[in-house]
Amino acid sequence: MKKSNTSSFQDNIRYMVVVYSLVPVFIVTCMSLLLVVFLWNYTITQQNVKYNDNISQQLSTMYSTYSDALTQMTSYSAEDSKTVFPDTQQLYEVLYQLKNQGEYKNSFYILDSKQGQLFTYGTKEADHLTKPEYFDWGIMKKLKESPGEISTCLQDKKLYIGLLQQFNQQSYYYVFVISASDLQASLSLNSRSLILADSMGWIWYSNTNAFRDNLSRYEYYTLEKNTFTNYNGNRYYITQNTLRDMDINVITLADTENSHTIIMLIFITSVAIFLSIVLITFFSSKKMAVEYTRDIDDIAEAFEQVQNGNLDIKLYTQSSKEFQTIGKDFNYMVDGLKQQIAQNREMAENVAFAQVKQLESQFNPHFLFNTLDNIRFMTKIDIDAADKMIVSLSRLLRYSIRDARDELTVEEDLDNLQSYFNILQIRFNKRFSYDIDIQPSIMQCLIPKLLIQPLIENAVKYGFSGQETLHVSIRGYQQNNHLIFECQDNGAGMSQELLQELQSQLSQENNTSSHMGLHNIHRRIQLMYKEDFGMNIASQQGVGTTIILTMPCKK
Secondary structure: OOOOOOOOHHHHHHHHHHHOOHHHHHHHHHHHHHHHHHHHHHHHHHHHHHHHHHHHHHHHHHHHHHHHHHHHHHHHHHHOOOOOOOOHHHHHHHHHHHHHHHOOOOEEEEEOOOOOEEEEEOOOOOHHHHOHHHOOOHHHHHHHHOOOOOEEEEEOOEEEEEEEEEEOOEEEEEEEEEEHHHHHHHOOOOOOEEEEEOOOOEEEEEOOOOOEOOOOEEOOOOOOOEEEEEEOOEEEEEEEEEEOOOOEEEEEEEEOHHHHHHHHHHHHHHHHHHHHHHHHHHHHHHHHHHHHHHHHHHHHHHHHHHHOOOOOOOOOOOOOHHHHHHHHHHHHHHHHHHHHHHHHHHHHHHHHHHHHHHHHHHOOHHHHHHHHHHHHHHHHHOHHHHHHHHHHHHHHHHHHHHOOOOEEEHHHHHHHHHHHHHHHHHHHHHHEEEEEEEOHHHOOOEEEOOOOHHHHHHHHHHHOOOOOOEEEEEEEEEEOOEEEEEEEEOOOOOOHHHHHHHHHHHOOOOOOOOOHHHHHHHHHHHHHHOOOOEEEEEEEOOOEEEEEEEEEOOO
């Protein structure tokens, strides 16, 4: 055998890797850029998240401190049922203790059920608590909605933390007020941009004028927890944490514009260097690249054509032994795929058509009308016979439409067959007789649904021509791992010309005659069990007809 001069694809790739270094350069450049971007992003985000967590923790601590103070104050009233609310000494002890713990600046008020001031600490005025227009708004509304629970609310850049105590049929409002101006002294805030706002965007504290709408609300309060965004030409990284107990969003902003500019300069410089390398190697490698990638393009195009439904595509490759093998196997694959699709389509169409035709022949209007007419007359002359026909017809209908399986056991199909024989015997009386001889060993073998019944119907349809009586014999047995069914009648038979026509039609894939039922049964068996199985017909005019079905024995 002459040795092929075509080099292997592996040798070609090895040669290209030695000649060209674009891929290593590209990988190193990308990895370097990705590393720089990752480190930059990690530093910015982690610092911002850490600062946000720190502020959130301080606010949570402050909230817990005020909540504990409110709980302690209201507990004094519960100790003595005669006391309306804690005495002044007890209140001042709690407030002094609160101040010593966190140096939180605040104002504190106790209001009665009519929202009159019973106790004041700090700022004397409490307009947002005592004016009538605020009785059902803001913190007062929340306290009334949740008596006995700690409630918070932002009003006019002030944070209200309060609790409503209902005692001796009286209501007492305990409210702390923390203003935004006092927050700077209460929390360790640094120069990083910070916004504290409620769930609707109303700002309590802010050390930046960015991200405000026309109503001076934080306009991006619907953003995700951690995200990058642009604002007035600058790029920011925003970390947003929600303190649900206080209904406060802690938003920390990191201005990344300068860092982003540096990253973009590094990226542009790296891209420029890489493009220079590409241009230098482009002209020297163009011819070779086209030559060694031609087959890859052809293969990709061929697979795309197959994906789009074109199965007539052929692939011819010459550059290397591996691609030649791929081209040949691709062509074999497409040819096999076309054949398989054609067989599957034919099988699906024939099975569906055969089932439909069998159902039509089983329950065509002529058969149903005759059966129903017989039932009508039998109800007048023989009630038992009419009842038997109704039951048999019902079982036939139920069998045909109940089970969607393509294959059933011989025993199940014989049960249906007996119902059909019952109707025929009542309909034709002594003019029709039958016998069934089925080996018990094949009762659990699988056969196509409604396979034998059309044979009997065919015998009844054509066997009575020119004679008064008809006898049909059904035999079933196993022979050499084959399942064989014989349907024999002593009817009118058929001429040799008609017999040869039917036998010729059985050998063809497509039926062009009017004898659809027998051809469909034969073709259905061939498609389900391959072409070694099917139907044989023998007939003699005036003697009768014998139909033999052969199929594999499956249990």
